[in-house]
Amino acid sequence: MxxxxxxxxxxxxxxxxxxxxxxxxxxxxxxxxxxxxxxxxxxxxxxxxxxxxxxxGRMPVATAREVLAAVDDTELDQHSRLGIAAWSLPGPAQGPNPGEEDDAATQTARQEIDGLLEHLGWEEFGPGTPAYETLLHAVATLIRLGYPCEAPHLRRLAQIAAQVAEADLDLLEGLPSEVEQVEASVALTVLYEPVLLSLRRLAQAEESARRFGG
Amino acid sequence: MxxxxxxxxxxxxxxxxxxxxxxxxxxxxxxxxxxxxxxxxxxxxxxxxxxxxxxxGRMPVATAREVLAAVDDTELDQHSRLGIAAWSLPGPAQGPNPGEEDDAATQTARQEIDGLLEHLGWEEFGPGTPAYETLLHAVATLIRLGYPCEAPHLRRLAQIAAQVAEADLDLLEGLPSEVEQVEASVALTVLYEPVLLSLRRLAQAEESARRFGG
DNA sequence: AAGCATGGATAGCGTCACTATCCGACACAG
DNA sequence: CTGTGTCGGATAGTGACGCTATCCATGCTT
Missing domain, CATH: 1.10.1660.10 (Multidrug-efflux Transporter Regulator; Chain: A; Domain 2)
Structure with a gap:
C-alpha cells in the first residue's frame, strides 16, 4: 500500500x-x-x-510520540510498559503552571488527597506522578472556588474509579499477547475517558430530570 | 477593589x-x-x-462565554439551567469533524449505544446532544481500532457513571440557593472531570501493580 | 516518450489564549 | 498647581500547536 x-x-x-x-x-x-x-x-x-x-484523546503530538516510543520499547518490562499510559499523559488537565503559588487551597487539597490515598492504600503512586498532580490541582481549584470537596465524597469517587479500573484491567487481561496488552493499555486508558465522561453527563441529565422534574 | x-x-x-x-x-x-x-x-x-x-476544564473561551451567559440568564427555568453544563460543552472530545464519513464502525457504535440507552431508559437525551455525539465518536474509534467495546462492558461503565451522577446531584442538592446550584452544576460537572480521571489512573496503576506484580 | 503520481523538504496558515504597547484621563503627593 | 504614577481601554502582536500548501527531482505507468 x-x-x-x-x-x-x-x-x-x-x-x-x-x-x-x-x-x-x-x-x-x-x-x-x-x-x-x-x-x-x-x-x-x-x-x-x-x-x-x-x-x-486530545493528546499533544509530542506526548503521543513519547508514549508510542515507550510502547514500542521492548527493553522495558511488561509492568513498566503497562504503566506508561497512566504516566506520560497530561491527559485531563495539566498540573499547575510552573511557578504557581503553593497556596492555602493547595495545601488543604494535598492533605485531603494524601489522607485519601493512605486510606485506600494507594500510596505507591503518590506525589510526582502526573495523575497525582492533576488531582491536586483540580481539588485545589474546587476548594478555591468554595465548592464542597470533602474526604467522604472523594472516597466515594475513588471507589467508583476503582470499579472502572477493575473493568479496564478485565478487558486488558482478555487480550492474548503482551504487545497487544501494552498498546491496548494506552488506547483503552485514553479512549475510554471520553466514553466515561459522556456517560456521566448523560447520567447527570437523566438523574437531574428525575430529581428536579422535567 | x-x-x-x-x-x-x-x-x-x-x-x-x-x-x-x-x-x-x-x-x-x-x-x-x-x-x-x-x-x-x-x-x-x-x-x-x-x-x-x-x-x-479546558473549556474554549467562546464556550465559557455561552455557558456563563446561560448561568446568568434568569429567564430560563431551573431545570434548563441545570442542564446547561451537560449541553454546551464540547468537553472531553468533540464529535466527528464536519463531513466525517458515517462508516461501518459508526453505525455499529450507534446500534450499541442506542441499545444501551434503551436498556437504561435514558432515551430522553439521545442523538443530537453533545454527550451522545462524543460517546458515539469515541465508541466508533474504539471499534475502528479493533478494541473491545461490547454491550456488557458499556453497561457496566454506564452503571458506574450513574453512581457518579448520583454523587454529583447529592452534592448539588446540598446547596442552599437556586443560583448557587446552577453555577455549581457547571463548576462541578467540569471540575470533577479531571478528579475522576485522575482517580481512575491512580486506581489503574494500583490495580495493574496488584495483578501484574510490581 | 509523455504525463502524472510519489515521497521528501520547506515554509506557510489558522486558531487560540493570551500579552505587550500605547494612550489620554485621572489621583495623589508635595 | 504641577509633576509623577497608575488607571482603564483599545489595538496589534506573540508563541504554541496542528496541520497544510507548494515545490522538487524522481520514476512508475501507459
Whole structure:
C-alpha cells in the first residue's frame, strides 16, 4: 500500500500523514525505490491509533510520540510498559503552571488527597506522578472556588474509579499477547475517558430530570 | 477593589483580566470615574470560575462565554439551567469533524449505544446532544481500532457513571440557593472531570501493580 | 516518450489564549 | 498647581500547536 492508499483507507490527508512521519509518530514504510514506499496493515493500524490519541484523546503530538516510543520499547518490562499510559499523559488537565503559588487551597487539597490515598492504600503512586498532580490541582481549584470537596465524597469517587479500573484491567487481561496488552493499555486508558465522561453527563441529565422534574 | 488588586488576589495578570472583560467572560466593574472601576468579591469569584473552566476544564473561551451567559440568564427555568453544563460543552472530545464519513464502525457504535440507552431508559437525551455525539465518536474509534467495546462492558461503565451522577446531584442538592446550584452544576460537572480521571489512573496503576506484580 | 503520481523538504496558515504597547484621563503627593 | 504614577481601554502582536500548501527531482505507468 502506498501513501495515497493509506490516506484513502484511514481518511487522513496525505499531508497529515507526512507530518506524522516527520514527527516520528508513524514509522516510515518500506522503501520500494527512491520515490516509493510501501505501507502495510500495521501502518494503517498505527495511524488510526495516532489519530485516536490526538483527536479523541486530545493528546499533544509530542506526548503521543513519547508514549508510542515507550510502547514500542521492548527493553522495558511488561509492568513498566503497562504503566506508561497512566504516566506520560497530561491527559485531563495539566498540573499547575510552573511557578504557581503553593497556596492555602493547595495545601488543604494535598492533605485531603494524601489522607485519601493512605486510606485506600494507594500510596505507591503518590506525589510526582502526573495523575497525582492533576488531582491536586483540580481539588485545589474546587476548594478555591468554595465548592464542597470533602474526604467522604472523594472516597466515594475513588471507589467508583476503582470499579472502572477493575473493568479496564478485565478487558486488558482478555487480550492474548503482551504487545497487544501494552498498546491496548494506552488506547483503552485514553479512549475510554471520553466514553466515561459522556456517560456521566448523560447520567447527570437523566438523574437531574428525575430529581428536579422535567 | 481595582483591577490591579483583583489581579493580585486572583493571581491572574491584569492583561488577561482585561482580555476576559473584553470577551464578556467577566462583567465590568462599577465605574468610579472615567478611568477607574471598582470590583467586588463577586468579580473575584467569577474570575476564579472563569479560570477554572478554561484552565482546569479546558473549556474554549467562546464556550465559557455561552455557558456563563446561560448561568446568568434568569429567564430560563431551573431545570434548563441545570442542564446547561451537560449541553454546551464540547468537553472531553468533540464529535466527528464536519463531513466525517458515517462508516461501518459508526453505525455499529450507534446500534450499541442506542441499545444501551434503551436498556437504561435514558432515551430522553439521545442523538443530537453533545454527550451522545462524543460517546458515539469515541465508541466508533474504539471499534475502528479493533478494541473491545461490547454491550456488557458499556453497561457496566454506564452503571458506574450513574453512581457518579448520583454523587454529583447529592452534592448539588446540598446547596442552599437556586443560583448557587446552577453555577455549581457547571463548576462541578467540569471540575470533577479531571478528579475522576485522575482517580481512575491512580486506581489503574494500583490495580495493574496488584495483578501484574510490581 | 509523455504525463502524472510519489515521497521528501520547506515554509506557510489558522486558531487560540493570551500579552505587550500605547494612550489620554485621572489621583495623589508635595 | 504641577509633576509623577497608575488607571482603564483599545489595538496589534506573540508563541504554541496542528496541520497544510507548494515545490522538487524522481520514476512508475501507459
Amino acid at each position: 502506498r501513501l495515497a492508499e493509506l490516506s484513502a483507507r484511514s481518511g487522513v490527508p496525505t499531508a497529515t500523514i507526512k507530518f506524522y512521519l516527520r514527527e516520528g509518530l508513524l514509522p516510515s514504510g518500506e522503501r520500494i525505490s527512491a520515490t516509493q514506499a510501501d505501507y502495510g496493515g500495521e501502518h494503517l493500524h498505527r495511524l488510526r491509533l495516532v489519530r485516536a490519541l490526538i483527536q479523541v | 481595582r483591577l490591579a488588586e483583583l489581579s493580585a488576589r486572583s493571581g491572574v495578570p491584569t492583561a488577561t483580566i482585561k482580555f476576559y472583560l473584553r470577551e464578556g467572560l467577566l462583567p465590568s466593574g462599577e465605574r468610579i470615574s472615567a478611568t477607574q472601576a471598582d470590583y467586588g468579591g463577586e468579580h473575584l469569584h467569577r474570575l476564579r470560575l472563569v479560570r477554572a473552566l478554561i484552565q482546569v
